[in-house]
Amino acid sequence: MAFQVRIIESASERQVRQLLERRTRESSATQRRVARIVDDVRRRGDAALLEYARRFDKLTLPIEVTAGEMIAAAERLPRDVRRAISIAAANIRRVAMRQLPQAWSVRPSDGIQISQRVLPLDRVGCYVPGGRYPLPSSLLMTATPARVAGVKEVIAVCPRPDATIMYAARVAGVSRLFRLGGAHAIAALAYGTKRIPAVDKIVGPGNAYVAAAKSLVSADCAIDFHAGPSEIVVVSSTGRPSWIAADLIAQAEHDPDARAILLTPSRRLADAVARQLAARMPSDGPAEAAMRRNGGVIVTGTLAEAIDLCNRMAPEHVVCDSDQVASRITRAGTIFVGEHSAQASGDYATGSNHVLPTNGAARARGGLSASDFVRVTTVQHVTARGLRNIGPAVVALANAEGLSAHAASVAIRLDNETAPKSGRGAGR
Numbered sequence: 237m238a239f240q241v242r243i244i245e246s247a248s249e250r251q252v253r254q255l256l257e258r259r260t261r262e263s264s265a266t267q268r269r270v271a272r273i274v275d276d277v278r279r280r281g282d283a284a285l286l287e288y289a290r291r292f293d294k295l296t297l298p299i300e301v302t303a304g305e306m307i308a309a310a311e312r313l314p315r316d317v318r319r320a321i322s323i324a325a326a327n328i329r330r331v332a333m334r335q336l337p338q339a340w341s342v343r344p345s346d347g348i349q350i351s352q353r354v355l356p357l358d359r360v361g362c363y364v365p366g367g368r369y370p371l372p373s374s375l376l377m378t379a380t381p382a383r384v385a386g387v388k389e390v391i392a393v394c395p396r397p398d399a400t401i402m403y404a405a406r407v408a409g410v411s412r413l414f415r416l417g418g419a420h421a422i423a424a425l426a427y428g429t430k431r432i433p434a435v436d437k438i439v440g441p442g443n444a445y446v447a448a449a450k451s452l453v454s455a456d457c458a459i460d461f462h463a464g465p466s467e468i469v470v471v472s473s474t475g476r477p478s479w480i481a482a483d484l485i486a487q488a489e490h491d492p493d494a495r496a497i498l499l500t501p502s503r504r505l506a507d508a509v510a511r512q513l514a515a516r517m518p519s520d521g522p523a524e525a526a527m528r529r530n531g532g533v534i535v536t537g538t539l540a541e542a543i544d545l546c547n548r549m550a551p552e553h554v555v556c557d558s559d560q561v562a563s564r565i566t567r568a569g570t571i572f573v574g575e576h577s578a579q580a581s582g583d584y585a586t587g588s589n590h591v592l593p594t595n596g597a598a599r600a601r602g603g604l605s606a607s608d609f610v611r612v613t614t615v616q617h618v619t620a621r622g623l624r625n626i627g628p629a630v631v632a633l634a635n636a637e638g639l640s641a642h643a644a645s646v647a648i649r650l651d652n653e654t655a656p657k658s659g660r661g662a663g664r
Contacts, residue, residue, distance in 0.1 A: 239517040239524055241510045246536040246545065255497065255532050256549040259464075259595055263444075270419045270448040277423035282431050288420035293395040299431060301397055301405075301413040309402035318403060320585070325376050325407045327587030332381040332606040347622025351615040356386035359433060360609060361425035362410070363440035364394035364401060366417055372404035377589050377604065378440045379408035385609035391435055393421040417442075422449035426457035439604060441591060460604050464595035465493035465530075467552040468579055471542050471565070473502050474557050479575060480505075481512035483555055486580050488526035489518070495530040495551075499542040506533045540564075550598040553579050569598045623649055 244251045276284040289295040310318065341351040362378035365371050379390050392410045394401050395417025405413045414432060416424065422442075428434030437458040438450060450459045468487035470480050484496040500506050510533065517524050536542040543564045546554060550567035555577065562573045569592030572579050583590045591604035618626075627650045634643035 238514050239527065241513050241527060242532040243506050243510060244532055244534045246534055246541060252534060252545065255530075255534065256545060258495065258530060266444055266448050267452075270445055271452060273419040274423040274426075274449055274452055277420050277429070278427045281429040285416070285420055285424050285429055285432070288418065289416055292418050292420070293416060295415055297415060299415055301402060301415065306402040306406050306413070309399035310406065312399045313403050317400060321372060321376065321400070321404050321407055324373065324585040324587075325380055325404075327585055328376055328380040328589070329384055329587075331587035331589075332384040335381070335605040335607050336385060337607055337610065337612055345622065345625055347619040347625055349617040351617075353613045353615055355611050355613065356388070357382075357436040357609050357611065358387070359389040359391065359435045360387050361435035361438045361440075362390060362392040363417075363421065363425075363438060363442050363446060364392055364397070365440075365442055365446075366395040366397065366401075367443065370394055370396055370398050370401045372400040373584050373590065374440055375401060375404045375410070376408050377591050379405070379410050381589065381604065381606040382439075382609045383409040385606045387609050389433070391425065391433060393417065393425065395421075417446075419445045419449035422446060422453060426453035437609070439591065439608065460591060460608060461593050461597055461601075462595070463593075465495065466490045467495040467549075467594055468497070469546050469549060469551040469554050469568075470498045470500075471539075471546050471554060471556045471561060472498065472500055473505065473539050473542075475505065475575060477505060477508035477512045478516075479578075480509050480555075481516050483579050484509075484513065484527070484531065485516060485518070485523050486578075487553065488523040488531060489521050490526075492522040492525040493530065494522070494526040496527060497531060497549075497551075498533040499536060499545050500533065501536045501539050501542055503535050506535050509533060550593075550596045552592045552594045552598065553582070555579055567599050569593045569603050 244255065246252055273288060286299065289299065337354050339352055339354050341349060343349050360382050362375060364375045375392055379392060382390050389411045390409060392405055392413045393416040395415065397413060397415060402413065422438060424432040425435050425438050435457065439460040441463055447463050451462050466487055468483060470483060472480060480498060484498065488494050488496045498506065498509055534545060536545065543561060546565055547567045552569040554565055554568040555572045556562050556565065559573055562571050565571055570582060570588055572582060582588050589603045589605060593601055593603065627646050630646045631643045
């Protein structure tokens with residue numbers, strides 16, 4: 237039976253809500269299983285880590301990839317793949333360099349100086365999925381901005397690193413690469429073992445077990461996001477049906493839980509995209525299952541309504557027709573503008589990061605960037621004159637909040653400034 241995408245009228249609020257507000261959460265069984273794995277690795281270290289690696293990752297080779305293996309991998313890769321990795325890395329590096337916060341200093345009032353200091357994290361862990369295929373693009377997207385930020389040690393894990401992963405690791409500046417995946421890899425990065433050093437932050441996408449493990453360890457080790465399955469929303473009234481269908485299928489092929497949705501005020505475009513989806517849907521892979529379960533077309537009354545529904549979902553990826561539309565989309569991980577801005581291009585080589593918020597998290601933040609790999613600290617200098625200027629306000633506010641010791645810690649300094657100095661000349 238040929239695939240037929242569901243087409244919903246926006247007036248059907250129940251159907252719209254079911255499609256747009258679908259949230260994925262790890263099952264309680266997954267959470268319990270992950271908790272056992274994480275606790276076991278935390279307690280038993282390498283012994284547990286190797287047991288899980290052999291069981292889940294089918295590990296037969298040494299756990300760490302050597303420098304010699306990485307060099308040999310480069311020689312095995314076709315030239316066009318090596319060039320593609322180098323182009324992607326160069327573009328990611330250029331964008332990341334513009335994302336770093338800057339140091340600054342300001343004097344908000346007389347006698348007070350506030351400075352911002354920007355320092356890189358010491359060590360980060362990059363998770364690289366290796367399910368159906370290893371994903372060198374995910375390694376580039378995580379390790380490259382970390383290096384741009386100045387991180388000294390970048391640890392990468394991948395359950396089945398092939399030649400593309402090894403070459404990408406060299407290009408991105410990875411310090412060490414391990415043959416590890418799943419919840420046990422996340423536990424090792426978060427808590428450390430004799431073989432795997434503990435990191436300051438874990439970044440990178442993964443399956444439900446990886447996502448659950450990252451959520452679990454986030455109380456002890458920083459992470460990028462609480463990630464879910466990938467998402468795309470196309471907001472269009474004038475797009476090419478075949479290109480829109482291609483974008484939806486491209487995103488749906490990630491995972492059976494991926495979400496791919498078209499929002500359009502044009503019934504004619506909706507029907508044309510539906511025909512293209514039926515004609516282009518691959519017979520194998522997860523795309524059809526994802527589109528049947530989580531995909532669809534919503535026909536709206538106006539373009540403004542389509543934009544509102546997009547903002548309501550706060551999707552990972554948005555594709556739209558024009559800058560005018562893009563300017564009104566305020567909740568999205570990343571926005572592709574114009575018919576040649578294929579979403580897949582951003583997965584690989586535009587330079588913008590493809591590690592992006594999902595599950596509505598784009599309401600609060602955008603994608604991974606070089607700024608995620610630095611500590612931003614303020615340094616405060618207050619002189620005697622500065623404290624005299626603001627001290628009465630500090631004392632008043634502290635007392636208003638019932639924090640008398642706070643007030644006293646400032647008042648004692650103010651009193652000292654007005655009291656006679658002890659020693660020679662005091663009281664004159």
